[in-house]
Amino acid sequence: MEQINSQPIEEDSGGESTSKGNEDLKKGPWTSVEDEILVNYVNRFGEGNWNAVRKHTELRRCGKSCRLRWINHLRPNLKKGAFTEDEEQLVIALHARLGNRWAQMAAFLPGRTDNEIKNYWNTRKKRCQRAGLPLYPPNACHIVSEENVQSSCLSKFSYSYDQPIELLRGSILDSPDIISDNFQTNYGASSHAMPFADTVGFGSQNYAFANPTANCVEQPTDFENFLLALRGSVADVYPTTKQFLFQPSGSTPQNCFGSLHGADPSSQRLATLVGAIPGSHALLNDTFSTYCPTRGTAMLELPSDQRVETDASSRLTYPATPVSVYNVQSPSATVSVQSNFVSPWKSGPMLQQLHLLSDAEKEPSEMSSITSTIRPNDVFECSGPSINDMELYSTAVADSYMESPSTLGSLQSKCFPPWKSSPVLQDAHVLSRAEKEPSLKSSVTPIVKSNDVSECSISGTELYSTPVAFDRYVKSPSATIPFQPKCVPPWKNVPFRSELQEGHAPGSSEAESSEKRSVTSIVRPNNVFCSSGSSINDREFNSKPVVVDTYVGSLPATFSLQSKYFTSWKSDPVHVESDTFNSAEEEPSEKF
DNA sequence: AAACTGCTCAACCGCGTTGCG
DNA sequence: TCGCAACGCGGTTGAGCAGTT
Numbered sequence: 001m002e003q004i005n006s007q008p009i010e011e012d013s014g015g016e017s018t019s020k021g022n023e024d025l026k027k028g029p030w031t032s033v034e035d036e037i038l039v040n041y042v043n044r045f046g047e048g049n050w051n052a053v054r055k056h057t058e059l060r061r062c063g064k065s066c067r068l069r070w071i072n073h074l075r076p077n078l079k080k081g082a083f084t085e086d087e088e089q090l091v092i093a094l095h096a097r098l099g100n101r102w103a104q105m106a107a108f109l110p111g112r113t114d115n116e117i118k119n120y121w122n123t124r125k126k127r128c129q130r131a132g133l134p135l136y137p138p139n140a141c142h143i144v145s146e147e148n149v150q151s152s153c154l155s156k157f158s159y160s161y162d163q164p165i166e167l168l169r170g171s172i173l174d175s176p177d178i179i180s181d182n183f184q185t186n187y188g189a190s191s192h193a194m195p196f197a198d199t200v201g202f203g204s205q206n207y208a209f210a211n212p213t214a215n216c217v218e219q220p221t222d223f224e225n226f227l228l229a230l231r232g233s234v235a236d237v238y239p240t241t242k243q244f245l246f247q248p249s250g251s252t253p254q255n256c257f258g259s260l261h262g263a264d265p266s267s268q269r270l271a272t273l274v275g276a277i278p279g280s281h282a283l284l285n286d287t288f289s290t291y292c293p294t295r296g297t298a299m300l301e302l303p304s305d306q307r308v309e310t311d312a313s314s315r316l317t318y319p320a321t322p323v324s325v326y327n328v329q330s331p332s333a334t335v336s337v338q339s340n341f342v343s344p345w346k347s348g349p350m351l352q353q354l355h356l357l358s359d360a361e362k363e364p365s366e367m368s369s370i371t372s373t374i375r376p377n378d379v380f381e382c383s384g385p386s387i388n389d390m391e392l393y394s395t396a397v398a399d400s401y402m403e404s405p406s407t408l409g410s411l412q413s414k415c416f417p418p419w420k421s422s423p424v425l426q427d428a429h430v431l432s433r434a435e436k437e438p439s440l441k442s443s444v445t446p447i448v449k450s451n452d453v454s455e456c457s458i459s460g461t462e463l464y465s466t467p468v469a470f471d472r473y474v475k476s477p478s479a480t481i482p483f484q485p486k487c488v489p490p491w492k493n494v495p496f497r498s499e500l501q502e503g504h505a506p507g508s509s510e511a512e513s514s515e516k517r518s519v520t521s522i523v524r525p526n527n528v529f530c531s532s533g534s535s536i537n538d539r540e541f542n543s544k545p546v547v548v549d550t551y552v553g554s555l556p557a558t559f560s561l562q563s564k565y566f567t568s569w570k571s572d573p574v575h576v577e578s579d580t581f582n583s584a585e586e587e588p589s590e591k592f
Numbered sequence: 593a594a595a596c597t598g599c600t601c602a603a604c605c606g607c608g609t610t611g612c613g
Numbered sequence: 614t615c616g617c618a619a620c621g622c623g624g625t626t627g628a629g630c631a632g633t634t
Binding site: 027028029030064065068069072073115116119120123126127130 | 598599600601602603604605
């Protein structure tokens with residue numbers, strides 16, 4: 001403690017001048033004395049400004065080294081020791097989902113650092129390679145929706161340890177009907193074998209996933225095997241996952257979520273991952289470098305990168321490479337989907353347009369509004385800088401267009417959460433100026449429609465929001481429109497706040513809540529909400545996914561929400577009321 | 593017991609991003 | 614707009630340890 005100077009020292013003992021050149025900086029292993037100095041420094045001055053450590057203490061370490069030491073070894077709540085089985089499975093699943101995004105993976109593993117995870121994985125990778133084993137569990141997911149059978153985009157991808165390959169993006173839960181995410185290990189085969197080589201449209205086993213039109217076969221799928229392979233917490237998840245997988249046609253799987261969320265946190269995490277894996281960004285054998293290549297404007301700016309469309313009802317799977325826009329023939333007219341998603345969090349909204357990206361639009365801060373019209377099978381993805389040093393990404397795919405009686409389009413959209421850790425605002429519609437500065441806002445009004453998918457997260461303040469998926473709008477004969485809600489439950493122990501209603505954070509005062517921003521949301525049938533995060537202002541919130549599952553009894557033009565799903569909150573539950581609105585409405589006037 | 597090999601993990605390095613002047 | 618500093622992240626390295634020969 002005495003080693004911390006009470007006053008910032010600009011120079012010390014003649015060493016500072018030379019320290020500019022780093023001549024006197026120590027390298028190598030840290031001593032306990034150095035650790036103590038650094039801990040005391042952080043206790044006193046807080047994290048950050050690591051280069052100031054040298055000025056304030058006797059420590060002769062560069063800022064980088066100090067930061068690393070603190071993050072990886074000295075900060076509180078670090079978990080030491082070998083990875084538990086659950087953690088290992090989590091890492092596997094996370095890696096399948098995220099690739100080598102160690103920092104993101106670390107967010108799922110409390111107490112573990114990205115470095116630890118990285119080391120673990122590299123060791124595992126080496127071990128597997130040496131043994132000729134796949135990096136991912138045997139007989140892992142090979143989930144294919146029948147709609148995906150026609151997809152062939154994957155076939156153009158090679159598959160090796162060294163070359164990044166991505167699975168179809170999206171997640172199971174993002175888009176049940178598309179659990180088209182093909183996930184197959186090359187177990188038993190060459191590690192470099194093409195994973196889908198022996199499949200036509202991915203295989204001999206094509207199972208629908210929560211697809212009301214699919215015939216569910218009561219036999220284990222590869223995906224199930226994968227789940228089984230993920231032991232431990234999977235045991236809690238598996239039944240519900242199976243239930244989810246093989247729910248009867250037309251049924252709504254909300255119970256699945258209920259079960260999932262009733263499970264322990266690790267199960268929830270795993271459930272998230274399980275949902276995530278098949279839609280994973282990464283593929284099976286540790287084949288990626290960093291972020292998903294498809295993000296941000298790049299995708300939008302590469303309209304030429306298109307795949308051959310199939311028929312209107314077929315689903316487009318999502319290749320590793322960016323695919324910009326698909327225009328699949330629309331039986332009627334152009335289907336317009338307006339979706340709004342507002343990240344209510346402290347850091348501010350991130351704007352994501354679904355359609356055009358002008359130069360001006362690349363600067364979210366300069367945008368005031370966005371109007372997007374997407375067409376069937378459009379693929380949109382957005383990213384950009386956010387407020388508070390965060391990066392935002394979002395990927396979304398509006399895959400197929402399945403019949404559009406008139407204005408009611410059928411879209412399936414997926415969303416992939418490749419965020420680095422940031423607030424994401426997906427807004428396909430209108431973003432008011434006020435919404436650009438959430439710190440000034442007291443409320444936002446996200447408007448979402450079917451098949452929208454949104455998600456957001458914030459990491460600096462650790463707010464996360466799992467995908468908000470409005471998955472599927474399947475035919476609308478007239479009165480009854482079946483929906484399948486999906487939700488990817490969030491993270492481990494990250495508390496989060498989810499509000500669909502104007503109001504304040506649970507347990508907070510009004511004054512506080514005004515700073516935290518309230519949210520007014522209008523949800524549509526089968527919308528799924530969930531969000532998480534560790535709070536603004538050190539307050540924790542918990543929220544489970546809010547699933548508005550069924551769509552029952554409606555006239556052609558009028559929707560009415562019926563069911564909702566809430567699980568425990570720390571305090572007040574999310575409140576979602578039934579809403580009635582006209583399907584043609586651009587913006588429902590009623591709010592919850 | 594010594595030599596060798598493989599593994600783990602802490603630390604470093606380079607690069608990209610962001611904020612600020 | 615530019616340059617710099619700080620920061621964060623992923624890749625790489627190498628010391629030390631453990632197991633094997």
